[in-house]
Amino acid sequence: MIDSIVAKVRDGGRVSAEEALALYHHAPTHVLGRLADGIRLRKHPEQVVTYIIDRNVNYTNICVARCNFCAFYRPVGSGEGYVLGFEEIFHKIDETIAVGGNQLLLQGGHNPDLPIQWYEDLFRGVKARYPDFKLHALSPPEVLHISRLNQLSTTQVIERLVAAGLDSIPGGGAEILVDRVRKLLNCYSKATSDEWIGIMRQAHLAGLRTTATMMYGTVETDEERIEHMMRLRDLQDETGGFTAFITWSYQPEHTEHGGFEETGVDYLRTLALSRIVLDNFDNLQASWVTQGGKVGQLSLAYGANDMGSVMIEENVVRAAGAAYCMDELEIVVNIEDAGFLPKRRNMHYEILGDPIFREREVPRMLALATARADGDTSVPDELKNYEARSRHGRQLRLGQ
Amino acid sequence: MSTVTAFDVYVDRINRGEPLSADEIRELAVTPDILSLGMLADTVRRRLHETRATFLRVADVAFDNQAMLGQSPAAREIRLTGSPSTLAAAVAAVEAARAVAGDRKVAGFSWDDIARWSAGASTGQVLARLRQAGLDAIVDLPLDVIDDPRYAVESLKDAGFLQLRLTISKAPADARTPLLIRAAQLQDSAGAIHALNPLPLSLSTFRPTTGYEDVKMVALARLAAPNVPSIQVDWQRYGPKLAQVALTFGADDIDGVSASDEAPEGRRRAPRAEIERNIEAAGLLPVERDGWFNLLQS
Numbered sequence: 001m002i003d004s005i006v007a008k009v010r011d012g013g014r015v016s017a018e019e020a021l022a023l024y025h026h027a028p029t030h031v032l033g034r035l036a037d038g039i040r041l042r043k044h045p046e047q048v049v050t051y052i053i054d055r056n057v058n059y060t061n062i063c064v065a066r067c068n069f070c071a072f073y074r075p076v077g078s079g080e081g082y083v084l085g086f087e088e089i090f091h092k093i094d095e096t097i098a099v100g101g102n103q104l105l106l107q108g109g110h111n112p113d114l115p116i117q118w119y120e121d122l123f124r125g126v127k128a129r130y131p132d133f134k135l136h137a138l139s140p141p142e143v144l145h146i147s148r149l150n151q152l153s154t155t156q157v158i159e160r161l162v163a164a165g166l167d168s169i170p171g172g173g174a175e176i177l178v179d180r181v182r183k184l185l186n187c188y189s190k191a192t193s194d195e196w197i198g199i200m201r202q203a204h205l206a207g208l209r210t211t212a213t214m215m216y217g218t219v220e221t222d223e224e225r226i227e228h229m230m231r232l233r234d235l236q237d238e239t240g241g242f243t244a245f246i247t248w249s250y251q252p253e254h255t256e257h258g259g260f261e262e263t264g265v266d267y268l269r270t271l272a273l274s275r276i277v278l279d280n281f282d283n284l285q286a287s288w289v290t291q292g293g294k295v296g297q298l299s300l301a302y303g304a305n306d307m308g309s310v311m312i313e314e315n316v317v318r319a320a321g322a323a324y325c326m327d328e329l330e331i332v333v334n335i336e337d338a339g340f341l342p343k344r345r346n347m348h349y350e351i352l353g354d355p356i357f358r359e360r361e362v363p364r365m366l367a368l369a370t371a372r373a374d375g376d377t378s379v380p381d382e383l384k385n386y387e388a389r390s391r392h393g394r395q396l397r398l399g400q
Numbered sequence: 401m402s403t404v405t406a407f408d409v410y411v412d413r414i415n416r417g418e419p420l421s422a423d424e425i426r427e428l429a430v431t432p433d434i435l436s437l438g439m440l441a442d443t444v445r446r447r448l449h450e451t452r453a454t455f456l457r458v459a460d461v462a463f464d465n466q467a468m469l470g471q472s473p474a475a476r477e478i479r480l481t482g483s484p485s486t487l488a489a490a491v492a493a494v495e496a497a498r499a500v501a502g503d504r505k506v507a508g509f510s511w512d513d514i515a516r517w518s519a520g521a522s523t524g525q526v527l528a529r530l531r532q533a534g535l536d537a538i539v540d541l542p543l544d545v546i547d548d549p550r551y552a553v554e555s556l557k558d559a560g561f562l563q564l565r566l567t568i569s570k571a572p573a574d575a576r577t578p579l580l581i582r583a584a585q586l587q588d589s590a591g592a593i594h595a596l597n598p599l600p601l602s603l604s605t606f607r608p609t610t611g612y613e614d615v616k617m618v619a620l621a622r623l624a625a626p627n628v629p630s631i632q633v634d635w636q637r638y639g640p641k642l643a644q645v646a647l648t649f650g651a652d653d654i655d656g657v658s659a660s661d662e663a664p665e666g667r668r669r670a671p672r673a674e675i676e677r678n679i680e681a682a683g684l685l686p687v688e689r690d691g692w693f694n695l696l697q698s
């Protein structure tokens with residue numbers, strides 16, 4: 001059985017869910033890797049491995065969703081809750097541009113005290129100051145949260161945010177697109193599987209490109225992992241709107257759900273399987289942020305063709321225990337050491353050029369920045385201009 | 401001949417138990433195709449060890465901190481760390497360790513230490529003195545540092561040290577292939593080598609090794625030295641993720657697992673449970689071993 005599936009994949013055939021499961025259960029790791037590597041080579045024969053210089057900014061950690069796998073959020077009223085000010089975000093953009101970056105990946109908690117006008121003003125402010133800078137922002141559950149909070153449809157939310165400057169939507173919040181799993185992880189109410197897929201469909205139809213993600217290793221079965229991939233593959237067949245797929249292992253530290261992280265071999269097998277199943281996705285990112293630089297680099301042999309982001313800042317995964325850092329130089333060394341040609345890209349996977357540090361001097365980054373310095377509890381001045389929904393938020397506004 | 405065909409031929413030969421030549425190993429060392437290399441190494445590994453992967457729990461104890469000697473009863477090897485300035489200090493440390501070790505292995509020191517203590521005496525006398533004190537193994541026999549590895553191996557054998565383990569101190573990747581070939585030649589001529597640890601023991605923060613480099617070196621070691629029973633990776637130095645992946649690239653033994661059965665923090669698993677889980681997730685059967693490579697029933 002396995003031999004015939006292996007031959008089918010080698011010949012460019014598409015696997016069914018049953019075949020994918022059989023491969024995952026029975027194919028040796030090297031066989032999965034070679035199949036995935038063959039597909040990568042077919043799609044990227046020029047042997048280029050890309051990366052992007054951007055900054056992962058989490059504009060707020062206050063969240064009413066309370067997913068039980070998340071170590072990042074703080075409830076409304078927490079002394080550790082924060083909202084970044086516009087000026088703070090502009091400052092982060094200045095730092096990003098200084099190291100050759102061209103985009104913010106902007107995501108945050110479901111904060112009931114940030115109406116849609118806050119996002120619109122922020123996006124307009126960014127575009128007024130940095131017209132060419134890209135905003136890859138607000139995953140589907142955030143779009144849904146904004147729609148509920150402001151009593152707008154998700155289509156209206158997307159339209160308004162695009163008008164304000166939104167360029168593309170990140171694929172966060174997908175976790176596993178199976179409602180049984182979402183209920184167990186307490187992320188069903190933030191967005192059901194259908195809602196997540198539906199918002200991505202709307203975004204694609206509105207002309208936006210988006211990414212897709214999968215966080216595995218919590219409570220899902222192998223079948224459910226594959227069901228997740230199938231749902232993404234179906235939508236990609238329909239719209240072609242996904243630029244890339246990124247998978248990572250659940251990071252358990254400091255989370256309510258607890259448990260253990262899946263191993264490095266599990267990651268490489270899952271990555272390889274996703275390359276095989278998602279035959280209509282051009283790009284697969286390596287998650288070195290969760291796997292570390294070494295397994296991150298090895299991902300390039302198991303189907304990945306992109307090293308993701310030269311992260312300048314990261315808060316979410318770090319809160320759950322992973323704290324790996326690679327600057328552009330290190331990413332490039334890893335790509336070249338693996339026998340590939342490193343190229344900088346934008347969110348649309350268009351090649352922007354060779355490594356920036358070979359064109360001009362850029363400061364080395366040996367540690368990731370955080371959203372805010374420890375102990376900084378300042379409240380941005382402009383928040384008083386926006387109506388708060390929570391009692392705590394309203395009290396804060398009164399005190400401003 | 402295309403690369404795939406060449407690899408298929410290699411697989412056939414390996415399955416017949418035929419070693420690859422030094423020239424073939426050098427040729428493989430420059431391939432970027434680490435998956436094929438890994439498959440070849442895994443074929444050798446499975447021929448020698450089937451689906452078994454062993455691990456050794458070690459108590460690392462500073463040679464001058466005898467108070468810590470009794471701390472890790474689960475360890476199957478007491479490993480003295482540090483470099484005593486005199487042979488007398490080394491002997492005292494070994495005797496103290498031997499007194500609490502029972503049937504467990506006592507290991508320590510490097511060939512550099514032996515060479516230093518041998519100034520004014522013969523190497524044989526130094527080794528005999530340490531053996532007499534109860535030392536079972538020299539931990540570091542770095543092929544890239546020892547001037548005359550053959551002399552070192554012969555001297556150790558003569559002094560009664562068995563199941564030697566060869567290491568690499570810090571040679572860069574491109575300098576390591578000849579060392580792996582050398583290890584196989586040494587085994588052919590002198591014997592007594594039980595394990596080869598091909599990843600550098602001194603880690604450079606300035607130029608850390610990469611994942612490709614590490615797994616390639618493990619695979620090359622397995623292919624270059626099929627006459628050496630075990631290819632090891634160090635659990636603590638290289639971390640669970642890389643060590644686990646190395647098991648699919650030809651390694652069969654994980655060295656340096658912490659002997660503490662306490663979970664180090666919060667919800668993390670105890671080291672033994674963690675390593676067993678990692679070995680199983682690599683599709684292999686975890687078996688604890690003692691310092692002499694005897695398999696222990698769990």
Ligand code: SF4
Pocket residue numbers: 063064065066067070071072073108109110141187190
């Ligand atoms: S994962 Fe996102 S939505 Fe869920 S609790 Fe964390 S911040 Fe909130």
